Amino acid sequence: MDMEKLVALCRRRGFIFGSSEIYGGLNGFWDYGPLGVELKKNIKEAWWQDMVRNPPPGPDGQEISMVGVDCAIIMNPKVWEASGHVATFADPTRKCPGCGRFVRADQLWEILAQSTWMNSLIQEFAPVTGAYDSPKLMKWAQNKGKKLAPNLALVRNPHVVLAFLATRVNGQPEAPPDLKELTSYLATEQLHATGLQDPCPECGAPLLEAKPFSLMFETYAGLDKAAENKVYLRPETAQGIFANFKNVLDSTRLRLPFGIAQIGKAFRNEVTPRNYTFRSREFEQMEIEFFCHPDESMKWYQYWRDVRKQWYTKLGIKSERLVPREQGKEEIAFYSIGTTDIEYLFPFAPKPQELEGVAHRGAYDLTQHMEHSKKDLRYFDEEAWNALLAQKLEPFKDDKKRREEEKKKLEQAEKSKYLFIPHVIEPSAGADRFTLAVLCEAYAEDTLGGEARTVMRFHPRLAPIKAAILPLVNKEGMPEKAHALYRELKNEFNVFYDDGGAIGRRYRRQDEAGTPYCFTIDGQTLQDQTVTIRERDDGAQRRVPIDRVADELRKALRPS
RNA sequence: GCGGGUGUAGCUCAGUGGUAGAGCGCCACGUUGCCAACGUGGCUGUCGUGGGUUCGAGCCCCAUCACCCGCUCCA
Numbered sequence: 072m073d074m075e076k077l078v079a080l081c082r083r084r085g086f087i088f089g090s091s092e093i094y095g096g097l098n099g100f101w102d103y104g105p106l107g108v109e110l111k112k113n114i115k116e117a118w119w120q121d122m123v124r125n126p127p128p129g130p131d132g133q134e135i136s137m138v139g140v141d142c143a144i145i146m147n148p149k150v151w152e153a154s155g156h157v158a159t160f161a162d163p164t165r166k167c168p169g170c171g172r173f174v175r176a177d178q179l180w181e182i183l184a185q186s187t188w189m190n191s192l193i194q195e196f197a198p199v200t201g202a203y204d205s206p207k208l209m210k211w212a213q214n215k216g217k218k219l220a221p222n223l224a225l226v227r228n229p230h231v232v233l234a235f236l237a238t239r240v241n242g243q244p245e246a247p248p249d250l251k252e253l254t255s256y257l258a259t260e261q262l263h264a265t266g267l268q269d270p271c272p273e274c275g276a277p278l279l280e281a282k283p284f285s286l287m288f289e290t291y292a293g294l295d296k297a298a299e300n301k302v303y304l305r306p307e308t309a310q311g312i313f314a315n316f317k318n319v320l321d322s323t324r325l326r327l328p329f330g331i332a333q334i335g336k337a338f339r340n341e342v343t344p345r346n347y348t349f350r351s352r353e354f355e356q357m358e359i360e361f362f363c364h365p366d367e368s369m370k371w372y373q374y375w376r377d378v379r380k381q382w383y384t385k386l387g388i389k390s391e392r393l394v395p396r397e398q399g400k401e402e403i404a405f406y407s408i409g410t411t412d413i414e415y416l417f418p419f420a421p422k423p424q425e426l427e428g429v430a431h432r433g434a435y436d437l438t439q440h441m442e443h444s445k446k447d448l449r450y451f452d453e454e455a456w457n458a459l460l461a462q463k464l465e466p467f468k469d470d471k472k473r474r475e476e477e478k479k480k481l482e483q484a485e486k487s488k489y490l491f492i493p494h495v496i497e498p499s500a501g502a503d504r505f506t507l508a509v510l511c512e513a514y515a516e517d518t519l520g521g522e523a524r525t526v527m528r529f530h531p532r533l534a535p536i537k538a539a540i541l542p543l544v545n546k547e548g549m550p551e552k553a554h555a556l557y558r559e560l561k562n563e564f565n566v567f568y569d570d571g572g573a574i575g576r577r578y579r580r581q582d583e584a585g586t587p588y589c590f591t592i593d594g595q596t597l598q599d600q601t602v603t604i605r606e607r608d609d610g611a612q613r614r615v616p617i618d619r620v621a622d623e624l625r626k627a628l629r630p631s
Numbered sequence: 632g633c634g635g636g637u638g639u640a641g642c643u644c645a646g647u648g649g650u651a652g653a654g655c656g657c658c659a660c661g662u663u664g665c666c667a668a669c670g671u672g673g674c675u676g677u678c679g680u681g682g683g684u685u686c687g688a689g690c691c692c693c694a695u696c697a698c699c700c701g702c703u704c705c706a
Contacts (some may be wrong), residue, residue: 079643083641098697164703167632167633174703286705339706341704341705345700349706356706357706358706428706502706503706504706523667524667543663543665544662572667573667573668573669574665575665575666576668578665578666605665605666610665610666
């Protein structure tokens with residue numbers, strides 16, 4: 072499938088526009104048009120219905136407790152210190168003017184030690200003493216260096232660089248330069264103008280000064296744009312859930328295990344927004360934090376991994392394009408016990424791309440918030456504790472004094488085992504990413520009755536328009552009859568009335584919008600009260616009594 | 632940020648210095664009997680933006696902006 076064709080259709084039919092397009096747009100931001108907003112709304116509603124209001128039974132067939140929240144986008148900035156976002160999203164980063172790469176300032180030397188050109192260069196030095204000789208370095212600069220580190224000062228201007236280095240070595244023979252200093256000399260072309268410089272691990276060019284490169288959008292709460300008023304637009308919705316963990320517990324009578332869900336916007340100042348809406352700077356997440364006992368967490372991790380994959384399949388994503396992938400050790404977050412990415416093979420990328428991450432986050436988040444907020448976020452398993460008490464105290468039920476003694480003993484010895492920080496399973500899905508996957512998956516070109524057509528094969532639950540109501544021709548009372556049906560269905564469904572142009576053209580228009588059904592009122596309708604149902608996917612037609620039409624739609628739109 | 636590409640009607644594009652065009656779409660009227668029918672009429676442009684060269688610039692030159700494609704991040 073050709074991505075450009077999809078983008079063109081989305082624009083032409085009003086699914087997706089570039090944000091603020093009349094001013095030339097804004098990179099990384101997108102608007103949903105009349106059809107797009109319905110599609111995305113249907114996706115979010117399907118998720119809410121299937122995950123929050125009616126999640127599938129648990130691993131042992133039990134009911135799952137799920138509730139929702141809707142938190143503010145802007146939170147107390149301490150939330151982001153606790154979550155680790157301020158630290159990991161705002162590391163001092165140095166940019167390379169040569170190749171444009173960003174390098175974490177604090178890891179520069181570790182990264183350099185692994186770089187290709189550095190490893191090649193280092194072989195030119197004597198292994199133990201670190202001594203060097205100029206002709207060897209000159210030779211390296213003129214051969215290997217040209218390929219491996221084209222922007223390195225030593226490569227660009229070897230005579231000058233080696234002269235500087237010689238001056239340094241001869242000037243202080245009692246204190247020879249260490250490898251770090253040596254490398255800096257080799258990266259410096261104009262010592263007196265710039266001072267010693269640090270090379271880019273990729274191309275060797277002198278790196279610019281370190282700057283905090285924050286992926287979080289910043290703004291100010293209040294009129295005074297002072298540092299103490301700085302706040303962030305949330306980079307994920309999850310932290311609102313963790314911050315409200317205790318509120319939800321205290322206000323709902325929920326017991327472990329249970330989940331809290333949230334759908335909402337999140338913002339990341341991505342370096343490179345790309346691939347249509349796939350990597351946007353403003354996007355919407357559908358997140359669950361499922362809290363459970365540490366001993367049961369693996370069971371729940373597997374449960375959510377399977378439930379989430381099945382959900383996508385159920386809504387029409389073909390299984391061969393949808394792949395769960397267990398993250399490897401090198402990419403997994405340090406606090407995570409296991410993470411599965413559910414990926415979709417988009418037309419724009421050779422490899423499947425992440426739609427959702429199902430992460431086992433252990434007790435990391437609640438522990439962090441406990442430390443930073445100084446609030447006790449532990450969970451006391453009262454039921455289990457009471458059950459234990461009842462069992463252990465049973466022999467002493469007639470001896471009140473003895474019972475109290477035993478109870479005290481038990482409390483000292485056992486009670487702490489029932490007080491713990493829950494573990495968390497986090498299925499975190501991208502609403503815009505799934506919307507894009509649905510669009511890609513739905514797009515099809517086929518022939519119908521010998522004519523080529525473009526059709527969006529959305530699952531009926533997701534289709535922006537559920538049905539079109541069409542009078543076959545605009546006479547003999549057909550428009551009136553059709554309009555009455557339209558008025559009735561409109562109470563319950565998003566339906567569309569169209570009497571413009573020939574019937575064939577109207578069918579094709581609905582095909583491009585992905586409308587699964589067309590109800591056509593014709594001459595026969597006026598006699599026997601039946602209408603034609605025309606199916607989007609194959610153009611097949613059948614007659615149905617006009618008062619059964621709403622039932623047909625209801626049946627097609629039922630979740631399971 | 633860096634490199635490469637693109638920018639003319641809603642869309643796809645033509646227009647190599649001399650009056651801005653075509654097809655599709657869209658709108659109106661007529662027609663209509665199940666798959667992008669037909670007829671008639673109509674709307675649509677700071678030729679991305681700013682400057683320069685020229686008697687004259689959509690076209691040549693400079694600058695600038697936006698978007699697209701490739702490089703470290705991620706839902």
